[in-house]
Amino acid sequence: MDAELSQSKHKKAIFLDRDGVINRKLPENRYVANQKEFELIPGVRAALKILSKLGYLLIVVTNQRGIARGLMDETQLNEVHRHMKTKLEERDILLDGIYFCPHDRDEGCNCRKPRPGMILEATTQFNIDLDQSFMVGDSDSDVAAAVSAGVRAIRISSEIDPQAYLTFPTLVDFAQYLDRLKDQPVETTCGDNNDQRTDQR
Ligand SMILES: [Mg+2]
Ligand SMILES: [Zn+2]
Secondary structure: OOHHHHHOOOEOEEEEOOEOOOEOOOOOOOOOOOHHHOOEOOOHHHHHHHHHHOOOEEEEEEEOOOOOOOOOOHHHHHHHHHHHHHHHHOOOOOOOEEEEEOOOHHHOOOOOOOOOHHHHHHHHHHOEOHHHOEEEEOOHHHHHHHHHHOOEEEEEOOOOOOOOOEEEOOHHHHHHHHHHHOOOOOOOOOOOHHHOOEOOO
């Protein structure tokens, strides 16, 4: 490995689940297999813009077992991701990485969430400081993958998830929360951490 690269300053990142966080989730057992089925959730581009301006890398980590099930192939998935990037680039938002797991539940891979493989691979590749980073997802498996990787889990849900570090109704609520924090004096080590369980208003 490149010695200079590995010694460079660690970066902070937002790991993002895709379906249900960036784009609308399809009904159970259906997979986004083409552009028409890919619908951005309102406010997501504003949210990603805020997170990017705050200096976070934006890294998508998504389970896509529709591939293992033969309901779509990798070419279709890549096409969907190209479309996603185009929709984001319209607002000058660049994703730093997209990681996907094409495997089925019983294949025993290390990448399928709740396993931490995708997060850990990106962490190595981008030299990410997990202590400064977050994993955002709308499923139990996202939170479990985050916990397993050792990064704070942000749950997107209308109900508080006690397993998560914080819960927000949408990605934009989380982005605005981080944006507000940057203006506050840093006193994270000695304050009590129990006053920020959720930010649902
Ligand atoms: Mg999801
Ligand atoms: Zn996998």
